[in-house]
């Protein structure tokens with residue numbers, strides 16, 4: 674037993690649909706600008722160059738119904754996203770033939786964003802961390818194991834707020850596929866079991882305010898409901 678000076682923090686984890694086991698979260702990778710219309714609404718040119726990545730801390734995941742409105746912002750934005758969860762069998766050499774075999778399951782999540790801080794950071798060419806990687810910035814559904822999660826190019830990713838549709842797109846609209854994103858990440862990092870990848874959001878990002886109720890769906894696979902408090 675390691676003799677820690679004080680107890681180490683709890684392992685961040687999320688539920689697994691249809692199981693009493695929990696999925697231990699290692700890291701949260703996020704893809705920026707993976708839908709052309711969202712890139713355009715953010716003032717960027719959609720391109721198939723290199724994907725944009727940033728990270729959230731593992732303990733940013735939250736599965737409570739009540740999601741706290743964060744401090745230091747007056748413009749909290751929703752970004753509904755497909756989340757890819759990596760399982761225990763990761764290859765030594767990643768390639769297009771084995772990348773998808775590493776996927777443990779899929780979930781739907783929100784990449785909550787302090788848009789005002791992000792805008793300031795972009796303007797000053799500073800990092801996005803405080804805009805993206807704050808506490809409770811990653812509400813997420815239970816992970817649905819791949820055996821029960823059938824997704825394809827026509828699968829719809831949607832977000833309703835207070836009953837009105839805010840965002841919707843099909844997965845086929847993603848600029849970079851799951852395989853392409855995993856291969857790009859595997860060159861930048863040593864991917865580990867328990868890694869989550871937020872795959873980027875469609876257009877329609879907008880503000881969430883206290884009292885707003887959201888309902889995110891990955892068609893036929895997963896859903897996530899919550900209230901901003």
Ligand code: MN
Pocket residue numbers: 703704705752754784871873874
């Ligand atoms: Mn995002």
